[in-house]
Amino acid sequence: MSDSPVARLGGSVQGEAANDLTPLEACLLHAAETLERPMTVAALHAAQSGAQGSLTVRDAIVAAERAGLQAGFGKRRLRDFDDTLTPAILILENNRAVVLYHRLPGERLAVFDPALGEGMGEVDAATIEAAYTGYALLLRAEHRADLAALASGRRGHWFWSTLAQNRWAYTQVVLAAMLANFLGLSTSLFIMVVYDRVLPNEAMESLIALTAGVGVALLFDFLIKTLRAGFIDRAGQRADMAMGRRIFDQLLDMQMRARKGSTGALASTLREFETLREFFTSATLVAVVDLPFIILFIGVISLIGGPLALVPAIAVPVVLAVGIAVQPILSRLAEKNFADGQSKQGVLVETVAGLETIKAAGAQRRMRARWEDAIARQSDHGLRSRAVTQFAINATAFTQQAAQVMIVFYGVFLITDGKASMGALIASVILTGRTLAPLAQLAQTLTRFNQARTSYRSLDRLMKADSERPEGRNWISRPRLEGEITFDDVSFAYPDQTVDALRNISFTIKPGEKVAILGRIGSGKSTVARLMLGLYEPRQGSVRVDGIDIRQIDPGDLRRNVGSVLQDVWLFSGTVRENIAIGAMRPRDHEILDAARIAGVEDFVKRNPAGYDLMLAERGEGLSGGQKQAISLARALVGRPPILLMDEPTSAMDVQNEGEVIARLKTECADRTVVIVTHRTSLLELVDRVIVIDQGRVAADGPKSILNRRSAGAARAGGQDGA
Ligand code: ATP
Ligand code: MG
Numbered sequence: 001m002s003d004s005p006v007a008r009l010g011g012s013v014q015g016e017a018a019n020d021l022t023p024l025e026a027c028l029l030h031a032a033e034t035l036e037r038p039m040t041v042a043a044l045h046a047a048q049s050g051a052q053g054s055l056t057v058r059d060a061i062v063a064a065e066r067a068g069l070q071a072g073f074g075k076r077r078l079r080d081f082d083d084t085l086t087p088a089i090l091i092l093e094n095n096r097a098v099v100l101y102h103r104l105p106g107e108r109l110a111v112f113d114p115a116l117g118e119g120m121g122e123v124d125a126a127t128i129e130a131a132y133t134g135y136a137l138l139l140r141a142e143h144r145a146d147l148a149a150l151a152s153g154r155r156g157h158w159f160w161s162t163l164a165q166n167r168w169a170y171t172q173v174v175l176a177a178m179l180a181n182f183l184g185l186s187t188s189l190f191i192m193v194v195y196d197r198v199l200p201n202e203a204m205e206s207l208i209a210l211t212a213g214v215g216v217a218l219l220f221d222f223l224i225k226t227l228r229a230g231f232i233d234r235a236g237q238r239a240d241m242a243m244g245r246r247i248f249d250q251l252l253d254m255q256m257r258a259r260k261g262s263t264g265a266l267a268s269t270l271r272e273f274e275t276l277r278e279f280f281t282s283a284t285l286v287a288v289v290d291l292p293f294i295i296l297f298i299g300v301i302s303l304i305g306g307p308l309a310l311v312p313a314i315a316v317p318v319v320l321a322v323g324i325a326v327q328p329i330l331s332r333l334a335e336k337n338f339a340d341g342q343s344k345q346g347v348l349v350e351t352v353a354g355l356e357t358i359k360a361a362g363a364q365r366r367m368r369a370r371w372e373d374a375i376a377r378q379s380d381h382g383l384r385s386r387a388v389t390q391f392a393i394n395a396t397a398f399t400q401q402a403a404q405v406m407i408v409f410y411g412v413f414l415i416t417d418g419k420a421s422m423g424a425l426i427a428s429v430i431l432t433g434r435t436l437a438p439l440a441q442l443a444q445t446l447t448r449f450n451q452a453r454t455s456y457r458s459l460d461r462l463m464k465a466d467s468e469r470p471e472g473r474n475w476i477s478r479p480r481l482e483g484e485i486t487f488d489d490v491s492f493a494y495p496d497q498t499v500d501a502l503r504n505i506s507f508t509i510k511p512g513e514k515v516a517i518l519g520r521i522g523s524g525k526s527t528v529a530r531l532m533l534g535l536y537e538p539r540q541g542s543v544r545v546d547g548i549d550i551r552q553i554d555p556g557d558l559r560r561n562v563g564s565v566l567q568d569v570w571l572f573s574g575t576v577r578e579n580i581a582i583g584a585m586r587p588r589d590h591e592i593l594d595a596a597r598i599a600g601v602e603d604f605v606k607r608n609p610a611g612y613d614l615m616l617a618e619r620g621e622g623l624s625g626g627q628k629q630a631i632s633l634a635r636a637l638v639g640r641p642p643i644l645l646m647d648e649p650t651s652a653m654d655v656q657n658e659g660e661v662i663a664r665l666k667t668e669c670a671d672r673t674v675v676i677v678t679h680r681t682s683l684l685e686l687v688d689r690v691i692v693i694d695q696g697r698v699a700a701d702g703p704k705s706i707l708n709r710r711s712a713g714a715a716r717a718g719g720q721d722g723a
Contacts, residue, residue, distance in 0.1 A: 020585065022054050023097040026114030027089045028064065028137075031099045034087060035141040037068040040477045042556025045585060046253075046469065049245070057091070057137060071142045078129050081136075088138045092131040100128075100136075156428050159456065162242045168236035176228040177289040183224070184434060186217040186301060187385070188427040195423030228286065236281025245364065247273055256535045257495040258465035264349030265342040269462055272338075272455035281451035287445050297435040305420055305428035308407055312435045315403040319439045322395045323446055326388050333385040334450035338458065340378035347371050353619075385447065392443030400436040407432050468534075468555045477553040481561040482546045483511040483673035484641040485532060489541035492531060500539070501527045503696045511642075514674040516684055516701035518707075519693035522686045525677040526567050527695065528648050532559050532675070545643075550723060559584070563636035567647040567677070569628045571620025576605060577612040579620070580634045587638050598664045599634035600657055601627075625652040633661070637668070644669060647677040658682055 021029065032039040047063035048055055055063070057073055064071040081088060081100060088100050090111075102110040107125045156164070163170075190210055198207045223437055249611050257268070279285070294316055302309030305321050347370045351358060352383060358367055411425035485508070492502040502524050509515050517525045530536050531543050534550045542549045550558055560583070571579050580596060581587040596612070610616050620628045629652045636644060650658040662685055665674075669686070676683050684690070690707060692700040700706055 020675040021114070023090060023095065023114045024060055024089065024091075025055050027097045027099045027112065028055070028060050030112045030114070031087045031089060031139050032064065032067055032069060033102070034099075035069060035139060037141050038474075038477055039063065039067040039302050040475050040554045040557055041585075042554040042560060043067060043469075043475075045560075049509050056137075060089075060137060064137075064139060070142055073135065074138075075134050076136050077134070077136075078125065078132050085138060088136045090128065091133045091135045091137070092128070093133060095132075095137070096131065098128065158243060158246045159276075159460070160245075162239050164303045165242070166235040166238060169231045169238075172231045172287055173228055173235075173286065176224045177286065177293070178230070179546035180221055180224050181226070181290065181293040181296065183217045183221040185431075186214050188434075190214045191306075191430065192423035192427035195426060196421045197423075201231075211466050219334045232281050232285065236277060239281065240277060243273065244319055247459065247463070248468065250465070253467045253469045255466045255468050255537075256463075256530075257537075259481065260495075261342070262350065262634035263346075263353075265449075266340045266462075267349065268302045269458045276452050276457040276459065279448050282506040287438050287441040294435050294438065297431050301428050301431050301435070305411070305414075306422045306424075307414065308411055308425070308428045310431045311403050311407045311410060315399050315432075315436060316439065319396050319436065319442065322392055322399075323442045326392050326443070327446060327450075329388050330385065330447055330450045331453070333381055333388065334447075334454045336381045337378065337385060337451070338454045340374060340381055344371075344374040344378055347374055354604065374698075379685045382514055389443050389447045392446070393440075396436070396440050396443060400433070400440060403432055403436060404429055450666070475557070476548055476552045478546070478548065478553050478557050478561070481558075481642050483561075484544075484546050485509040485643070485673065485675070486544040486547070487528070487531075487541070488544065490531065490538040490543060491540040492527065492536065492538045494527075494536075500694055502531070502538075503540075505693075505696075505698055506541075507691055507698060508703055509673060509675065511673055512671055513689060514669070514687040515676070516687040516690045516704075517675065517677045518679070519699075523693045524696040525693055526647050527696075529564070529566070529645055529675070529677055532645055533562060533564055541597050558581075560639065562643040562645050563639070563641035564644075565629075565632050565636045565646040565649040569617055569620070569625075569632045569652075571623070571628055571631060573616060573618045576614055576631060578603065579616060579631050580612075580638060582635065584638045591638055591640075592634075595634040595637035598637055598661070598668050600653070600661050600664075601634045603657075604630075626654065626657065629653060630657075630661075641672075643673045644677070645675045648679070649676065650683060651678075655682070664688055 021041070021044075025041075028044065029039055029041070043066060044055055044063055047059045047066065049059050061071040061073060076085070076088075079092070082103060086100050086102060090096060090098050090100050096113075098114075099112040100109055101112065101120060103125075104110055104122060109125050109128060110120055111123055111128065112120050113123075156162075190213075193210060194207065197203065198210070249268065251266075294312075298309050298312050298316070301312060311684050347367065351367050351371070358364060407429055408425070411420060411428065414420040415422060415425060487505045487507050490502055490505045491500050493500045505528065511638065517528060519525050527536075531538060532545075532550075534543075534553075534555050537551060542551075544550065545553065545558065545561075572582065573583075576596075577592060580592050580601070584591070592612075593602075596605065605611055607615065614622070616622050620631070623631070629649065633646070633649050636646065636649075650661060653661065658680075659682070662682065666686055674686060676687060678684075684704060684707070687704065689703055691698060691699070
């Protein structure tokens, strides 16, 4: 696709169209709207694969399909378009795009051109033809019934549907295996004929002809095997792309409450994708394909050697029986091995991430004990698993060799009785070897199969976890929010917790209002913030923004409208600039610089020669605590969201710095809704109203002055206690 406009369209076009959308994005939104499958800007944003911040055609197809549209991209001549093919997004030169809706009389076209504003317009076909690249994205609304199916996951199962997409590759593999097996017969038949016919008669011409024939068969065999490996590899590559993206998407869209277990365990589950892929795209699978041919080989042996076929006919079930007998043990061990891997990874990740604290707190001994425990368990289970596998391998090898000895032993009797020829015996020995060959790999295949199955199960569990953006869900499109926040009788408990973190919380924050949420530690302030961001859903009651339950707003739209600073500052590896702009749609330079200035990032970046290109390591290593906090504040300010939600935004800053930041925030946020969670009285300067949370309930709600009364009351009460 690299030579097609797809690649070119992926460039960073700073679309001058409405809402800063690229022409392709604007076209897609317009067409989707017309087809009554409206799409949100957040959905477009979510479908972007590249970091450069614009939609490629491939992403556009993904986004369209998620919204309930059928999309097809291809080369098509402009004059071929009639009303059955429209609407279609025509890709024009210079990163432009238009939606073609109708062909009008007199070589005119009804199009939507994002460069020319909202409505549809009429243009000459020749004008479009001149700029048309020849590529178009055809769109059609999915049938409603299918749409319902889409809601229940019509995009198909993350794993099986991807495999099914590769069915042609797998059919090729099976066909190739069949051919290879038939050709494999030729060598043994060749030897038989040579022994029985050529040698006694010294028929040299026949020998030459036969050898040439077998030579050709061998060459074919070689070719087919090479091709077969290629088919499997290609199927694997495709599966990699499709499945890999879906798994990562699911991780990103997973609801917070579904995220269970340690970081390391989750990471190791995700990595299991490789085990799974490996199994379905490796030579192991070829061994499985070869299994049915065992029957063919036994049939051929019985044709040429008569009763000699008895030997492999007994040996094969023996090997199979051993394989099946160890199966449950292997399955159990695979499960254990997987759990061990997870806990090992868990300890590892926790240790690496907390190394500084581990050293400082002297926690080495404890971490080492956990590590050794994990290692010991894993090696114990690994040992047992290997022992079982090895037993199966040895039993197979033993049976294989015994079968060859037995066939010779039995064959001699048959030859003396004149029931078989010398050539038939030799051919039977060779064929028996071939018959049992795929079984030799059976034990290993079974082990890997069990690992793959365990991986599949754990990944499937992850893929079934509740997503924030379930397919086929229609959101209320809210590109820009006013900023009214309502908590209506909200109760909430964290997953697996019996006590409610919030109880019957109700309040309304009007657009433009500035509110502080106060309370003691663990009272539930950060929980309120998480609910506002839709990171968790209330157990009872509702959280509304602009009167709409936030469950009906695309989480992407919501979070783009709520600039948020979380209590735990988290930066990513990359430059300071990237860290500030990380979530913004298409930030302009001046927007980043403005946000940085207000948050006080400029003050320390100025002193650094690398400036905004200063590279940060993971988690913002390389900066002080206060500096990190400033960057995360700047991140919340980019794009001037109508709502600002800040959880302890200045807790790591010094008094002077904090004062400056507050002063700048005050002018910056004059017209916006601001919610600040804090312990610091200095931040109260920014607000007019306070909401006090105590043990998950609203203890007080009113203008700032109520604080003075409360503290006066508390002092009086304290004074009396002291007396
Ligand atoms: P602080 O001032 O210390 O930040 P806070 O008011 O922000 O406190 P929250 O973080 O909202 O407190 O926590 C409220 C309660 O919910 C606490 O009792 C805490 O134990 C519990 N809690 C917080 N996060 C989780 C979680 N992820 N899982 C389970 N319980 C949690
Ligand atoms: Mg908190």
